[in-house]
Amino acid sequence: xxxxxxxxxxxxxxxxxxxxxxxxxxxxxxxxxxxxxxxxxxxxxxxxxxxxxxxxxxxxxxxxxxx
Numbered sequence: 001x002x003x004x005x006x007x008x009x010x011x012x013x014x015x016x017x018x019x020x021x022x023x024x025x026x027x028x029x030x031x032x033x034x035x036x037x038x039x040x041x042x043x044x045x046x047x048x049x050x051x052x053x054x055x056x057x058x059x060x061x062x063x064x065x066x067x
C-alpha cells in the first residue's frame with residue numbers, strides 16, 4: 001500500500017471520523033455515524049482505496065535524487 005492521502009486531507013479525514021464516531025456514541029446521530037470509521041482508518045493509514053481506483057493522490061511529490 002503506497003500512501004496516497006496527504007497532510008490536510010489526512011487531518012480532515014481523522015477529525016471527521018472522530019466527530020462522527022463521537023456523535024454516534026453520544027446518541028446525537030443514528031448508527032450510520034459508525035461510517036466515521038472509514039475516514040478515520042484511511043487517515044491513520046494514509047491510504048484510500050477509492051483514490052487508488054480513480055488514480056488520485058494528495059501526497060506531495062518527493063524530488064528524485066540527482067535532478
